[in-house]
């Protein structure tokens with residue numbers, strides 16, 4: 001029987017296996033563009049921080065100490081430097097189903113950043129993150145691991161986790177059909 005590539009146990013094992021090579025592989029296979037794409041994903045959220053100040057429908061004059069940011073399908077945490085550069089008050093919760101990807105992220109985390117990240121090994125489609133707690137949410141290159149039905153579940157999770165008025169930014173690579181360099185990309 002054909003392997004269900006959207007089975008969460010299969011996906012977790014797959015990323016556990018490739019965790020040590022993931023960082024280099026994603027940089028190489030995107031010709032280095034992945035760094036820029038992750039930054040662009042985060043930059044879309046700049047200007048949204050006052051959401052964290054909305055209390056009972058009104059803008060509170062108090063600037064909160066932290067901006068709660070969720071990174072779904074966080075992998076090795078490559079997006080965190082961009083998040084922290086754009087939102088120095090950010091506290092990031094990183095959710096990934098692969099324990100080895102978390103370990104890889106921790107191994108490479110700069111010491112100065114570690115206290116700003118909490119790690120959860122969990123299925124993003126059914127995590128028990130409390131509702132309406134995140135000010136911002138990002139997900140880079142994790143959506144392709146989901147079937148269309150799972151993507152609908154993911155949208156529901158995002159809506160549940162974000163505070164009213166919270167913002168999200170997702171980025172994904174697609175098959176560049178019609179692009180002259182497609183054969184190279186596919187290789």
Ligand SMILES: C[S@@+](CC[C@H](N)C(=O)[O-])C[C@H]1O[C@@H](n2cnc3c(N)ncnc32)[C@H](O)[C@@H]1O
Pocket residue numbers: 008011012015026038072073074075076077078079095096097098101122123124125139140141142145
């Ligand atoms: C292509 S990597 C992207 C990693 C990272 N966000 C980046 O920018 O490179 C996809 C990640 O999604 C995670 N993942 C896949 N399905 C998941 C699920 N149901 N719940 C949580 N994480 C999942 C994988 O373990 C993997 O680390």
